Amino acid sequence: MSPKDMEKLIGQVVEIIYEDKAGKMTQRRIEVHGHKGGLLRATCLTTGGPRVFQVERILAWRRVKVNHAG
Template structure:
């Protein structure tokens, strides 16, 4: 399901291992062995997310400026 999102920007609702739930917009770089490598567009930092900890996701609208 997330395979279709590689190279795209998606919005996720994520629960970290401490139980904190956050909503983030990420650019998916790759998916392997239950982990998503992505760039968090909020912080600009590279992150790794566990697929099993993503509670919901949807394609995100990206604003483009000319």
């Protein structure tokens, strides 16, 4: 994921497949807040908690369309 791609994702909901440092892969839905130095700051929408992801460990990503009620 290039820095230009990351910039476009700020404020967006994204689904990622992520490999942690132990080699465990997880699929997460996150809201992207920012990026700096190869790190992506986000809120994990599964746990509701803040997270920081190493961009090089994001194996796949796609934007998620969010339906707003009202």
